[in-house]
Amino acid sequence: MSAIVYIPNDSAAISIGADQVAALIAQEAVKRSLDVTIIRNGTRGALWLETLVEVVTPQGRTAYGPVQPSDVSSLFDADFLSGGTHPLSLGLTEEIAWFAGQDRVTYKRVGVIDPLSLKDYESLGGLVGLRKAIAQSGSEIVAEVTASGLRGRGGAGFPAGIKWKTVLDAPADQKYVCCNADEGDSGTFADRILIEADPFTLIEGMAIAAVAVGATEGFVYLRSEYPTAITRLRDAIAIAESAGVLGSSVLGSKHAFNLEVRVGAGSYVCGEETAMLESLEGKRGVIRSKPPLPAIAGLFGKPTIINNVLTLASVPEIMASGAAAYAARGTGRSLGTQVFQLAGNIARGGIIETAFGITLETLVKTFGGGTLSGKPLRAVQIGGPLGAYFNSSHLGVSMDYESLAAAGGMLGHGGVVLFDDSVDLAQQAKFAMEFCALESCGKCTPCRLGSTRGAETIEKIISGVDVPANKLLLLDLCEVMTDGSLCAMGGLTPLPVKSAMNNFPEDFTGGAR
Amino acid sequence: MSYPSWSIEEATRVLSPLKNVQGPVLIALQAVQERFGYVHEDAVSLIAETFNVSRADVHGVLTYYHDLRTTPAPARCIQICVAEACQSVGSRELVAAVEKKLGKKIDETYADVEIKSAYCFGNCALGPSAMVDGELVGRANLEKVTA
Numbered sequence: 001m002s003a004i005v006y007i008p009n010d011s012a013a014i015s016i017g018a019d020q021v022a023a024l025i026a027q028e029a030v031k032r033s034l035d036v037t038i039i040r041n042g043t044r045g046a047l048w049l050e051t052l053v054e055v056v057t058p059q060g061r062t063a064y065g066p067v068q069p070s071d072v073s074s075l076f077d078a079d080f081l082s083g084g085t086h087p088l089s090l091g092l093t094e095e096i097a098w099f100a101g102q103d104r105v106t107y108k109r110v111g112v113i114d115p116l117s118l119k120d121y122e123s124l125g126g127l128v129g130l131r132k133a134i135a136q137s138g139s140e141i142v143a144e145v146t147a148s149g150l151r152g153r154g155g156a157g158f159p160a161g162i163k164w165k166t167v168l169d170a171p172a173d174q175k176y177v178c179c180n181a182d183e184g185d186s187g188t189f190a191d192r193i194l195i196e197a198d199p200f201t202l203i204e205g206m207a208i209a210a211v212a213v214g215a216t217e218g219f220v221y222l223r224s225e226y227p228t229a230i231t232r233l234r235d236a237i238a239i240a241e242s243a244g245v246l247g248s249s250v251l252g253s254k255h256a257f258n259l260e261v262r263v264g265a266g267s268y269v270c271g272e273e274t275a276m277l278e279s280l281e282g283k284r285g286v287i288r289s290k291p292p293l294p295a296i297a298g299l300f301g302k303p304t305i306i307n308n309v310l311t312l313a314s315v316p317e318i319m320a321s322g323a324a325a326y327a328a329r330g331t332g333r334s335l336g337t338q339v340f341q342l343a344g345n346i347a348r349g350g351i352i353e354t355a356f357g358i359t360l361e362t363l364v365k366t367f368g369g370g371t372l373s374g375k376p377l378r379a380v381q382i383g384g385p386l387g388a389y390f391n392s393s394h395l396g397v398s399m400d401y402e403s404l405a406a407a408g409g410m411l412g413h414g415g416v417v418l419f420d421d422s423v424d425l426a427q428q429a430k431f432a433m434e435f436c437a438l439e440s441c442g443k444c445t446p447c448r449l450g451s452t453r454g455a456e457t458i459e460k461i462i463s464g465v466d467v468p469a470n471k472l473l474l475l476d477l478c479e480v481m482t483d484g485s486l487c488a489m490g491g492l493t494p495l496p497v498k499s500a501m502n503n504f505p506e507d508f509t510g511g512a513r
Numbered sequence: 514m515s516y517p518s519w520s521i522e523e524a525t526r527v528l529s530p531l532k533n534v535q536g537p538v539l540i541a542l543q544a545v546q547e548r549f550g551y552v553h554e555d556a557v558s559l560i561a562e563t564f565n566v567s568r569a570d571v572h573g574v575l576t577y578y579h580d581l582r583t584t585p586a587p588a589r590c591i592q593i594c595v596a597e598a599c600q601s602v603g604s605r606e607l608v609a610a611v612e613k614k615l616g617k618k619i620d621e622t623y624a625d626v627e628i629k630s631a632y633c634f635g636n637c638a639l640g641p642s643a644m645v646d647g648e649l650v651g652r653a654n655l656e657k658v659t660a
Contacts, residue, residue: 012636015651047638186596189635224580225634227647265539265578268632282536283570284577300535342638344601349638372602381597417637419601428597435596435632 002035003081006054006061008111010043010196011228012189013050017069021051024072032076042197044111045351046098054093057083063090098348098367103329105337106314107353110197116235118243121200127245129319133208134253138168141212145315147323149335154180154308155383155412157401163305166295167213170303175215177206177305178280179312181222182264182271185384187343187415190351191309195229199236203259205312207250208319209305210257218257221276223264234261268439272487273306275441286441287487310339331357334400342368344417361395363416375420379504383412385435386492388499389425408499425504429497430458436493447490450481454497464510471501471508516550516586523548524556528563537564538574542581550586587627591658592644595630598637607641610655
């Protein structure tokens with residue numbers, strides 16, 4: 001009987017040697033005349049354990065990690081194909097505390113299955129939600145999504161059901177569903193991992209959205225920095241088309257839905273929904289003034305659902321298990337689960353999906369294990385380049401939309417980036433302004449010019465020039481950018497800057513740390 | 514990576530399957546760059562004529578996006594992520610070390626090797642991250658990226 005070995009084909013795992021590990025295991029098996037079937041799954045999200053090799057045993061999938069190419073021979077010596085003990089043994093994958101402490105809902109198949117096996121996908125609940133959806137009216141589907149409390153996972157947190165209803169109610173000869181997969185925030189990778197590990201979930205979510213509002217065309221705007229995700233999603237779309245999940249008749253229904261991947265070209269601001277629409281139309285990624293809302297006049301002027309990958313990927317399970325089961329998780333108005341991403345200077349980085357309301361401390365200490373360097377944790381940036389820098393006094397904050405806003409930050413796309421005590425927050429604040437200057441689309445003055453003036457002013461503070469006056473000037477500039485910018489790029493760049501000043505005042509006294 | 518030299522005939526062939534694409538300009542520029550490694554100046558008027566848009570529109574798109582380049586691609590390209598998560602694990606120091614070893618400045622144009630700033634490859638738990646000739650490198654260091 002052939003032993004079944006799972007080795008991830010996720011780009012992060014490959015970046016530290018998963019392909020070499022897979023090749024060596026195949027070679028070694030031949031050398032030892034052992035019958036081994038290698039399945040390339042996505043990552044389970046424990047990136048600190050990559051390359052995570054799993055073997056199917058009668059007890060379940062048994063894990064070994066992190067496996068280096070040099071470990072392969074000793075794994076065979078330890079008879080890992082039968083679950084043998086080895087210094088890298090982690091026991092049954094499901095029982096590893098890091099996984100057992102999570103609540104995988106949107107990510108339930110991520111890392112478990114072969115990403116391009118529609119059979120695997122269906123065997124673990126795939127297409128149940130879409131089958132339910134095609135038997136319902138558009139307003140019934142929208143009501144279910146609304147009742148789930150699902151909010152936009154891209155960062156804005158707008159209720160998905162309300163957005164969908166606006167598109168449903170907008171009369172038009174053509175409607176679109178667009179997935180924003182322009183995951184440009186540093187410290188975030190949940191969209192990429194989902195697309196690489198379980199692309200059919202996104203496809204199914206988009207198909208449900210299309211069926212709900214009567215859209216027949218869909219686009220995934222995927223960033224060029226994610227070449228593996230681009231290839232995998234295109235492959236998955238082709239498989240879904242030939243299986244009748246997509247195309248002129250979705251699962252044999254009267255609904256047509258065609259899906260296309262469009263690749264970005266290295267512009268951060270194209271993650272802003274109206275800039276994304278411009279880019280999808282082949283133009284410069286300059287933001288549009290709102291109104292009109294994209295739900296009324298979006299892509300090519302037609303009513304358009306625009307949601308983040310995780311928002312759309314949450315929908316199949318909401319439809320399959322019901323809104324109530326989803327809404328039973330979470331806290332306050334932050335219902336369901338959030339896929340947090342632990343990143344930066346962290347010992348155990350990766351994906352933590354759990355209900356809203358977990359504390360920052362549980363995330364960074366219990367799951368994350370503190371800093372990678374072993375030095376004291378000094379700062380945590382939550383929510384990407386436009387998110388706030390927190391200090392250790394904030395570790396008790398509940399990770400949900402409202403609590404983070406009350407603490408002077410934002411959840412954003414759920415990225416959590418750790419910094420040890422070597423970080424200089426004045427430099428980080430300056431970088432925030434420089435990044436805004438680099439990526440500003442240029443449409444509005446506070447963002448286009450304010451970012452450059454902001455970087456210059458912080459440089460003066462660092463150099464010790466008129467520090468009190470320049471700090472006042474910087475705060476004034478931040479106010480203008482916050483209140484006067486057209487979109488979140490200029491509007492939120494002051495968030496990392498001001499939070500750094502507030503939470504780390506000792507770094508803004510002039511002179512290098 | 515080696516690319517064929519610019520030819521208007523070949524570019525025309527590259528663009529012909531895109532005739533029916535809605536909003537074609539960015540896709541057309543990306544297709545030309547994929548074929549030739551960069552966007553030759555003559556591609557601007559070719560795309561404008563092919564898709565019945567103004568040269569100004571094409572020029573505007575070409576100069577907006579970081580990915581699109583107007584000079585031939587270098588033989589080797591090392592992109593290093595310099596965004597926050599990679600900063601926290603030493604990407605600034607990595608950039609300085611690579612610049613020193615190769616004797617090149619980041620984000621300047623060279624024919625042989627270019628070092629480019631990148632802003633996130635989505636590999637933020639295994640930083641610093643780099644992309645060397647299209648291959649993602651996790652836990653990047655001087656040896657790995659200049660090997």
